Amino acid sequence: MAHTEILLVKPVEGLGGEGDQVKVRAGYARNYLLPRQIAVPLTAANRKHVDALKKRRAEREQSELSGAQELGKKLEKTSLAFAVKTGEGGKMFGAITANDLYDKLVQGGIEIEKKKIHLHTPVKTLGKHETKIKLHPDVTVDISFDVVSENPIETAPVVEAPKHDYTEKKSVRRPKTDKA
Numbered sequence: 001m002a003h004t005e006i007l008l009v010k011p012v013e014g015l016g017g018e019g020d021q022v023k024v025r026a027g028y029a030r031n032y033l034l035p036r037q038i039a040v041p042l043t044a045a046n047r048k049h050v051d052a053l054k055k056r057r058a059e060r061e062q063s064e065l066s067g068a069q070e071l072g073k074k075l076e077k078t079s080l081a082f083a084v085k086t087g088e089g090g091k092m093f094g095a096i097t098a099n100d101l102y103d104k105l106v107q108g109g110i111e112i113e114k115k116k117i118h119l120h121t122p123v124k125t126l127g128k129h130e131t132k133i134k135l136h137p138d139v140t141v142d143i144s145f146d147v148v149s150e151n152p153i154e155t156a157p158v159v160e161a162p163k164h165d166y167t168e169k170k171s172v173r174r175p176k177t178d179k180a
Contacts, residue, residue, distance in 0.1 A: 002026040006039040007046050009053065017061075019053035068136035071112070075133060080104050080145035086126070095122035096147055101131065104145075123147055 004026045011017040012033070015024070021042065024033070033039040040046045082100065085093045098119040105112055112133065119131045130144045 004029050005042045006033060007042055007050060007053075008033075008039050010038045011057075012038060018057045019050050021050075065136055065138060068139040071110070071135055072139050072141040074110060075105075075135075075141045075143055078105070078108060078110065078143065080108075080143070082145065082147045083150035084126075084147060086149040086151060090126055090149060092124055092126065092147070095124045096129075096145075097122045098131075101145065 002025070003023050005021060005023050006029050008016050008018055008020045008022060016022050022039075029039060034041070040049070080101070082096050082104070084096070087093060098114065098117040101117050101119060102112070102114045112135070116134050117131065118134060123129050126147050126149060128144055128146050130142055132140055132142055134140045
């Protein structure tokens with residue numbers, strides 16, 4: 001399996017950022033990275049270009065970090081509430097998912113990517129809940145949200161099961177007789 005070293009011009013998720021020197025399979029470099037101008041071959045002339053790429057990368061990462069911190073402060077101040085339909089005993093119909101959280105945040109004027117909301121399991125109970133939003137590798141924000149019933153909660157009527165007296169009916173097994 002042939003490998004080749006290349007210089008990344010643009011960040012590639014799972015591989016590296018711009019200015020990184022990475023070793024990848026020759027076919028991946030030849031067929032994907034080089035034609036899309038995501039990477040350049042490792043030559044002496046291209047190595048000089050690396051310093052400019054690293055400087056641009058540092059500036060981009062710093063601006064992303066400051067933007068994520070500002071958004072994190074804005075998210076900490078937000079409060080979300082979901083009114084859901086409930087049945088007897090306050091049991092919810094459906095669940096609150098990451099998509100619902102995303103829609104509510106967009107309605108509140110906060111632009112965020114859906115994949116940054118880490119709600120591991122859908123919320124199926126009423127009350128106060130928390131989830132994490134990972135805005136940047138260094139910035140994670142915990143937001144809390146309330147799930148309330150939009151209609152009054154009705155308690156389920158308690159129905160007593162009829163009591164059986166098992167002493168009245170006794171089944172007697174009789175041996176089978178062979179009739180010939």
